[in-house]
Amino acid sequence: MRCYPAGVPSTPDLARLRAEQADLAARVERADRLPPIRLICGVDISSTRFDPERLVHAAVVVLSWPGLEPVAESAATLRATMPYIPGFLGFREVPALIAAWDRLHPKPDLVLVDGHGVAHPRGLGIAAHLGVLLDVPSIGVAKSPLVGRPAAPLAEEPGAVEPLLWKGQRLGTVLRTKRRSNPLYVSTGHRVAEATAVAWVGDCLRGYRLPEPTRRAHLAANAERRRHLSL
DNA sequence: GCGACAG
């Protein structure tokens, strides 16, 4: 599906991708099925706008639990196969994330992804997409909504939660992680129940708006991008 | 038909 060099993906290309998402979405497990958690990982992508090379820089960071101290880290840079299109983020970023994941040791028990899990039009946000392909428990942690809205105005206090509703369905949870900060949108990625996902995100907070795994991965991805610039 | 739209 090399649609990027030719420009914007064609309508039939998107139709094929939608079908592929449907297949993967059917494999998503929304119930808990995780091992004892000893290592938690955060993953994120960084890129340069207007980069003619269209490079995608991925970073995965493994932290200890409950200490949340860095244990291992891996990064990878790949050329994007397609531009960013809302609803198709996984196809753009997952390849680089898997490349970094393959060289990661030790492997974590749970992965927090920067982006939505099942809170997606077809139930396959990047966190669910990655979780299924890697066959690992994952949670989606997005900074803004893709679809849906909180059931009611979210309270100001940190820890405040509100169901994320879309078309009469609950897709996830809107969570206030820090006072005076915009909320996070948490949803099941793979093999983690909604309530469990919210609990883990809350337990990984350390004074910042973002949970440590995702926050660290964001820093690592930026470092990987800047490392590439200076080469 | 018109907006909305993760990173």
Place this chain on the structure above:
DNA sequence: ATCTTGTCGC
């Protein structure tokens, strides 16, 4: 996502 330093407010 990224361009970018200081700055206003809690």
